[in-house]
Amino acid sequence: MSAAPLSTTTVNRCRRRPVEGCEQADAILFGSVGGPKWENLPPDSQPERGALLPLRKHFKLFSNLRPAKLYQGLEAFCPLRADIAANGFDILCVRELTGGIYFGQPKGREGSGQHEKAFDTEVYHRFEIERIARIAFESARKRRRKVTSIDKANVLQTSILWREIVNEVAKAYPDVELAHMYIDNATMQLIKDPSQFDVLLCSNLFGRHSV
Known part of the structure; x- marks a missing residue:
């Protein structure tokens, strides 16, 4: 297709x-x-x-499941370095799809000349984070039981809330390992060693570019 x-x-x-x-x-x-x-x-x-x-x-349609798997025998067609591709990878990116900066208000442009500016707003509600986190943990239970939550909690208030709520949801899934990773580091790690990941839990914006 x-x-x-x-x-x-x-x-x-x-x-x-x-x-x-x-x-x-x-x-x-x-x-x-x-x-x-x-x-x-x-x-x-x-x-x-x-x-x-x-x-x-x-x-x-708040849950976007984005699989990325390198099947055995196709390593030569992988753009990653040969020694990295040799380890294979099987990743599921669980991306929140109806919140965040794509839908937050206000957004727009105003002013002119040197005072012209554009702005977008990142907004996440507790229920939006809770429900996508549950999808990630339930998915991990059917796989290798590891969730890596991607955020920017060292800078963004929405990411701080995201991390807090993901930690709360994780308590209901003691059989699933949880790790947190900043988006910039996660981007590097996906290229350096994608085999370390199982389920990636991402916001709308971060999940768009994770896999």
């Missing part, structure tokens, strides 16, 4: 009737969106904001 960006006509139709059309369906198969063709459109007319994000929010 291959994927191609949606056409402008399809995106505009999705913007007009994204919810009711999908509500009448038994399943939603959503292809990839975005690309250079739409980069110069107003932000709210781009396919990500016009179709993809509204559907995620409306249908409460």
